[in-house]
Amino acid sequence: MALNVVSNKPHRGFGAGTIDLSNVSCVIIEDGQAYIDDGAMHAKSKVERGIKFSMNKEDVPNGKKCWVVWVAVDRMEVGTCYGGATACEMLVDAEARRGWKILADHVNKLDYALKRRFILEGLSPEEKASLRSLLMAHNPEWWAASSEELKQGLA
Template identity: 75%
Template sequence: MTEQDQGQGQTPDQTAPAPEKKEKRQLSLNVVSNKEHRGFGAGTIDLSAVSCVIIDQGEAYIDVGAMHAKSKVEKGIKFSPDKELVPNGRLCWIVWVAVDRSEEGSYYAGATACPMLVDTEARRGWKILAQHVNNLDYAIKRRFVLSELSAEEKAALRGLLIANNQEWWDRSPEELKQALA
């Protein structure tokens, strides 16, 4: 530093102040709607009220990994939209279950089932990703799409929902109870 610089109040030990850090925005899933957009994150949905149920060989169980295609049955499987590539696949289901809350308490508000074929030995599978996304959306929108499930699969899902929380089942819409009867 020159004497001239020091005369302006700067010393060799001083450093320029650090620039202010901008707060990092959290990314979230946006849903397109006809509402006016109000900036970053507007129209976001909360997926914490959605659970993933897998039905495999007559057994239903909760597997949160299915939200990101990393459920127990999906791990290590290369999926294709071509059903012909999975001739020996077994039928499995992902059921998206949405929970809502009313004055009486929580209840199962939406449930939709999506098929997939899984051949564990060949490490190949079939599913239609668009159907999985649409059915997740339908569950969030409080719809029930369960008609493709067999009687055994419906019974397994019904049993799991009741065992998970009997009170939620009791408060659930009659439409769900009829769909799983």
């Protein structure tokens, strides 16, 4: 017996086609410091809590630049490594409780990290160094097994 909702192709079971986020972590870069905050997965990181976000940058004239970096962990023949990393910009004015971010960009960059891409444009040299230090300190073996593309992107 098969469940055929739209076509005559058999259903592949509960959860078929779902996205597994268990191998993705969220890194926040704030004031040049990188730290892991998995609350960002649901827009509830320390820096995002209590902030009303807008899609208009003009609504946040005094916002400070922060980044969410989606980091995907991958298992390869050489071992576990950082397989994808993408950075998303946002502005946060904690005093005014206002912020700017493009949710679609955050979702797309999360998808790109899951697809093992590295998109780190926009990060300053200080922010790249902070992210590199965090990743190296978090798991030196994963860093060593990671691709040269990531290492060069954070150089």
